[in-house]
Amino acid sequence: MATNRSQRLRKKLCVDEFQELGFELNLDFKEDLADEAIDAFLDAFLKEAMEANGLGYVGGDDFGLVCLQKRGSVTEAQRAAVEAWLKGRSELTEATVSPLIDVWYPEKPINPVA
Numbered sequence: 001m002a003t004n005r006s007q008r009l010r011k012k013l014c015v016d017e018f019q020e021l022g023f024e025l026n027l028d029f030k031e032d033l034a035d036e037a038i039d040a041f042l043d044a045f046l047k048e049a050m051e052a053n054g055l056g057y058v059g060g061d062d063f064g065l066v067c068l069q070k071r072g073s074v075t076e077a078q079r080a081a082v083e084a085w086l087k088g089r090s091e092l093t094e095a096t097v098s099p100l101i102d103v104w105y106p107e108k109p110i111n112p113v114a
Helices: 007-013 034-054 074-086
Strands: 023-027 055-057 061-070 092-097
Touching: 023 074, 034 055, 034 074, 074 092
Parallel strands: none
Antiparallel strands: 023 061, 023 092, 055 061
């Protein structure tokens, strides 16, 4: 694919200055946790960690991708806020939060801030 793209095409493809960042989550629940407790945790997670920070979550109970609810990138501060919220939860034995990644092209490196 050509690398000399118009601004309009770069925006449609979410590349270069239009790159959008997010992060991945891996959650490990305590083994003896009831299904109702997992459901309550997920409800609180979506309301308190995602919606409160303007974020969206795509995935399952134990693995997923976090990105902005609208077009744009997750900030390092938002990622840290979600990580801190997860670390304070007793339902989890471990919560792994990845560094920021390109949500459209995860194999591509993050563009340096200009």
